[in-house]
Amino acid sequence: MNQIAGSDTATTESTTVVWLNGAFGAGKTTVSRRLAATFTDSVTVDPEEVGSILRSCLQRISARRDFQEWGAWRRVSVELIASIATEVPGSLIVVPQTILVEEYWDEISNGLSSRVRLLPISLHVEPDVHSQRVHADQEERDALRWRLHRYSDYQQADWISRRFNVVDNNMESIELTVDSVAKLIRG
Numbered sequence: 001m002n003q004i005a006g007s008d009t010a011t012t013e014s015t016t017v018v019w020l021n022g023a024f025g026a027g028k029t030t031v032s033r034r035l036a037a038t039f040t041d042s043v044t045v046d047p048e049e050v051g052s053i054l055r056s057c058l059q060r061i062s063a064r065r066d067f068q069e070w071g072a073w074r075r076v077s078v079e080l081i082a083s084i085a086t087e088v089p090g091s092l093i094v095v096p097q098t099i100l101v102e103e104y105w106d107e108i109s110n111g112l113s114s115r116v117r118l119l120p121i122s123l124h125v126e127p128d129v130h131s132q133r134v135h136a137d138q139e140e141r142d143a144l145r146w147r148l149h150r151y152s153d154y155q156q157a158d159w160i161s162r163r164f165n166v167v168d169n170n171m172e173s174i175e176l177t178v179d180s181v182a183k184l185i186r187g
Helices: 028-038 048-058 071-087 102-113 127-136 141-156 174-186
Strands: 016-022 042-044 092-096 117-124 165-168
Touching (some): 016 028, 028 042, 028 174, 071 102, 102 117, 117 174, 127 141, 165 174
Parallel strands (some): 016 092, 117 165
16 A cells, blocks of 8 residues: 655645646546556545536636636636645645646646645656647547647646646656656655
8 A cells, every 4th residue: 555655644735636737648647547546545536526506607707717717717627626725634636737837837836835745746748749639538438529629738738848847748658757757756
């Protein structure tokens, strides 16, 4: 059983939040699932579900192309993650969510960094590898065109390489990527 090394006193500050960033289709969900198998004291939080809730409430009167544009999404996501950290102190919380706007990341990281150990990781894939993976994806076939179209948005977000630990996810084996992420978690 792999656990996170930390203090004996369980506080939210000893909770590690791994925010997995990367292009849409880069492998964030797959890596988060593997991390859950590696770290038995982990939970996965998907802020996209917060976006779905807000879309059902707000889209009609405050239309947005992307739910991340609502300040409410950023605030609720931060509070959700921090609240979960309170419920499971000392655990690992994995958040597989692409963030492309640096100002949004500023709000999120500022809201979390004083409450938990925040470990931002970006899974990097080259364009050809990305294309192969999204074409091979059987779980979200309807996301193919959207993922391919949005890859250039990720490439243009050069701030990510300055603010996140970049992990090469071009490898043949997902286990190598998970091992690299696990080493960063164990620090």
